[in-house]
Each structure stands twice: as C-alpha cells, then as structure tokens.
Amino acid sequence: MDRNAVRENLAALRELRMWTQVRLAREAGVSPTTVSGIENGRISRPHFGTVRKLAVALGVEPKDLLPRYRSGTIPASLSLEWSMASDDEEFERELETASIEGLSSLSDQLDDEEVRLRGLYGEARGDEQRRLIKGMIRQVAANSGSVEASISAHKDKLLRKPPERRLPQGEHPDTLGPST
Helix, strand or coil: CCHHHHHHHHHHHHHHCCCCHHHHHHHHCCCHHHHHHHHHCCCCCCCHHHHHHHHHHHCCCHHHCCCCCCCCCCCCCCCHHHHHHCCHHHHHHHHHHCCHHHHHHHHHHHHHHHHHHHHHHHHCCCHHHHHHHHHHHHHHHHHHHHHHHHHHHHHHHHHCCCCCCCCCCCECCCCCCECC
C-alpha cells in the first residue's frame, strides 16, 4: 500500500470542502490528533474503521481515500473528487475513454461545484481565503472546459456517418441487382 496515498487523498478531499482538520475530526467522530496524524504521516496505516468514518464525513466511499492502483482502466465513476485530485495527464487520459453518460455527469458536478465556490467566494473572509477559492474556481473551470470538449468530440464521433457507397450505374438501392 502506498502510505502517502491515504494522507494525500484525505487532505485533498478535506481541502476541497474547505474544512479544517478539527472540523473533519468533529464531523467524523474521531480526534483531531488522528486526522493530523494521518495527514502528516505519523499514522501511516489508519484502521479501516477510521478511514470509513472519515469517508462518510467527507461524503465519499472509503476506497476514495485508499491508494489508486493504476491498471489502465477508467475510474468506475468520474467524480468531482477524482477530477480535482487527479493530475492533468491522468484527467485528460481518462476523459478520452469515458462514456458520454460519465462525461455528462461529471460536467453537471463541475457546474454545481463552480456555483458553490462562487458562493463561498462571496462569503470569504480575507484575501488569503479569496485567493484559495479563486484558484479552485480556475481549476473547476479548466476541468469543465476539458469535459465539454470531450463531450463535443464524443458527439462528433457518434454523428459521423460512414461514407456513402456509390451504386453502380443502373443498380437500384432497394434491390440486389440492376434495375429492370
């Protein structure tokens, strides 16, 4: 198991919600020391019960906090959390093989997240928090643009018709041979 994966995934999901470690601990029913320990690497193998509590508090599946094994398959679900946590190369690669339904779902999630972040920006206290939220809005907008481009490319592929087959002179399209 990649010992950094749990801590990186936990920190990314917590920061995505703009929660402090204390808030996450309170929501999950664990101690702040536990959250801090996992995120800074002092607790390298958290108990699965703890991972489950943290996942429930964050609104994700426990597997979303565990290491992602790269097997060349696409994510089971193109989620907002995955789009924000993946690097640009992985994100673009997975979009290429995603279904139109998966892309549409991710597009909706990104749109909702942008609305949520814009609301948070209006409520932000201080320049530092505004800068953080602006950065997140930029990332959501960039990801949204990539998803929309992938949807367009996917639709273009579906709309392309095979080239028309020219019939020999005198052959009718509804018959197997020359017209009489």
